[in-house]
Amino acid sequence: MGRFDGATVLITGAAGGLGRGAANGFAAEGARLVLSDIDEKALGDFAATLPAETAILPGNVADEKLSEDLVRLAIERFGRLDVAVNNAGIVQSFVRLPQVPSDEARRVLEIDLLGVFYAMKHQIPQMDRQFKATARGGAIVNIASVAGLVGAPKLSVYAAAKHGVVGLTKSAAAEYATKGVRINAICPAHTRTAMVDSFVRASGAPEAEALAELTRGVPMKRVAEVDEITAAILFAADPANSFMTGHALAIDGGVGAI
Known part of the structure; x- marks a missing residue:
């Protein structure tokens, strides 16, 4: 018997590395x-590979209507929403703050924070209504970053957005702590996803x-693997982790320890 048997889990950015890992883990x-x-x-190609009942809706999280429509889709198809993993995000150019184009900064903030x-x-x-009706609320897991906990030179706007995600997480969690909605953030360091691959290519150096x-600056001297982040996402969402x-x-990898 699985930890999430029969639960409805919403995941954004589901075709990327962490989104795929989370979808596979929950399935x-x-x-x-x-x-x-x-x-x-x-x-669509990824959803077809999953051994789970799956509904899909493509779109840009910077468009608020997508978020409304995704919740509606969950209710129409499965009757409730138990877990949401807000994972969709982008990274900025790896440059000092004055060199970040303003339109790029705006796009990062619109997707990573406003999304x-x-x-x-x-x-x-929706989770609040479920809790009032059935005493079963839900869990939200926001994918932030270690850049949301410390400074990130040459990633200033990305860090600002991820600090904002942590702030939203903590504030909303306090607001709904007695209403059956748990809200936590996962803050990974560099993980072996397309973002890291693009950095390697852009560097021009051997991998x-x-x-x-x-x-x-990572004490473990390596990047994280997707499965390691997936394990943390499932831990945060697990109904057994109720406090x-x-x-x-x-x-x-120990960044916060130094």
Whole structure:
């Protein structure tokens, strides 16, 4: 019997590395899935591989209507929303603050911060209604970053957005702590996803050399694997983990220890 048997789990950014990992993890634990990504073809192709009841809706999380429609889809298809993983995000150019183009900064904030705000704005009321009706609320897991906990040179706007995600998480968690809605954030360090791959390519250096530079400040001296972050996401969402809310869980190879 899986930890999430019969639960409805909504995941944004589901066609990317962490989104795929989360979808596979929840599917293996018995969940029904509502998946979204801006890449419609990648989303459909991935959904077809999953051993779970799955509904999909492509779109951009910077458009608030997508968040409203995803919650509606969960209710129409599966009757409730038990877990939401707000994972969709982008990263900025790796440059000092004055060199960040203003339109790029705006796009990062709209997707990485406002996208999470829109998602919770529509997810929380549904989970609140469920708790009032059945005494079963739900869990929200926001994917932030270790850059949401500390400074991130040459990633200033991304860090600002992820600090904002942590702030939204803590504030909403306090607001709904007695209303059956647990809200936590996962804060990974660099993880072996397309973002890291693009950094390696852009560096022009051999992969081992580029990764060594990327992880210079990480005590474990390596990037995280997707499965390691997936384990943390499932832990935060697990109904058995019922006394944790408002927490920003660092999965960072020891960065926060120094």
